Amino acid sequence: MTVRRFYLFLVLWICTLIDVETQRDSGWWECQRPTFDNGYIVPRREMYEHGSTVQYGCNPTYKPIMEPWWGEMTCRNGVWSQTPSCIDQKQCGPPPIVPHAKPLVSQETYDDGLKLRFLCERGYSSGYTIYATCENGRWTSPKYNCRAQGRPCLSPPPQVKYAVITSPYQSEYAEDSKVVYECVRPYKIDGTKESWCREGKWVSTPRGCRKYGCDVKQEIYSTYNVQDLPSAVFVAEGESHLFYCKQGFRWYNHTSRDYQDIAEGQCKNEHMIYPTCDYFG
Ligand SMILES: *[C@@H]1O[C@H](CO)[C@@H](O)[C@H](O)[C@H]1NC(C)=O
Numbered sequence: 001m002t003v004r005r006f007y008l009f010l011v012l013w014i015c016t017l018i019d020v021e022t023q024r025d026s027g028w029w030e031c032q033r034p035t036f037d038n039g040y041i042v043p044r045r046e047m048y049e050h051g052s053t054v055q056y057g058c059n060p061t062y063k064p065i066m067e068p069w070w071g072e073m074t075c076r077n078g079v080w081s082q083t084p085s086c087i088d089q090k091q092c093g094p095p096p097i098v099p100h101a102k103p104l105v106s107q108e109t110y111d112d113g114l115k116l117r118f119l120c121e122r123g124y125s126s127g128y129t130i131y132a133t134c135e136n137g138r139w140t141s142p143k144y145n146c147r148a149q150g151r152p153c154l155s156p157p158p159q160v161k162y163a164v165i166t167s168p169y170q171s172e173y174a175e176d177s178k179v180v181y182e183c184v185r186p187y188k189i190d191g192t193k194e195s196w197c198r199e200g201k202w203v204s205t206p207r208g209c210r211k212y213g214c215d216v217k218q219e220i221y222s223t224y225n226v227q228d229l230p231s232a233v234f235v236a237e238g239e240s241h242l243f244y245c246k247q248g249f250r251w252y253n254h255t256s257r258d259y260q261d262i263a264e265g266q267c268k269n270e271h272m273i274y275p276t277c278d279y280f281g
Pocket residue numbers: 242253254255256257260262263264
């Protein structure tokens with residue numbers, strides 16, 4: 001008796017295991033018929049297989065919340081792809097989308113005749129009140145929209161001699177946007193290198209481009225024993241300039257550790273550092 005009971009138990013237990021395994025292997029679970037008010041499902045069954053698609057409709061004077069007059073859903077792993085919902089035909093579902101705005105009240109359904117107000121997001125504004133009305137189950141489309149706050153600059157940034165702007169030209173610059181100026185060498189920006197668009201105007205523009213370097217005049221540099229230059233030259237900041245030593249003088253090149261006829265000077269902090277040629281006999 002106890003042995004037979006044990007075998008019966010064993011067989012039942014194995015059957016349960018096999019059942020669970022087959023369900024897991026095929027990877028499907030059934031869906032139950034969804035229960036919802038004021039609507040119906042086609043085809044109507046108690047259980048639906050994984051992957052089966054059903055349609056739903058709403059009773060007279062009702063409509064699906066999203067779709068025009070019928071909806072569809074699919075059973076996936078025991079869960080329906082959407083929740084059916086039938087609402088009063090005169091009610092409205094989700095409100096229309098207004099860019100950069102949010103409805104003042106957020107509900108699943110809105111009653112007939114309701115005037116829903118929209119508020120612009122931060123940084124956006126509209127000169128008018130934006131609203132949509134639920135009229136007999138349909139939303140009216142909102143008339144106005146939200147625009148970025150502040151006035152854009154419609155004119156190009158002011159021109160600066162010997163300068164360019166490091167970004168491409170735009171026909172319109174948004175409020176609070178900036179441009180950056182850069183001068184051609186040997187010029188450098190004097191003052192701020194940026195200009196900002198504020199309230200439709202360009203503010204804090206550069207004073208201009210200033211020539212940055214050393215003026216080397218045409219004269220005999222007796223102290224340095226270098227020759228007269230053919231003409232005055234301008235040496236850009238940080239750059240070097242070559243001079244000829246006077247007859248009988250030579251310049252010591254610290255790199256090559258040798259004396260040579262050509263001497264090198266450099267413009268540093270707008271100050272020319274002249275080379276000195278030594279007497280060579
Ligand atoms: C000094 O010597 C270096 C190394 O030989 C050379 O590259 C450089 O051009 C020299 N300077 C001048 C002013 O000739």
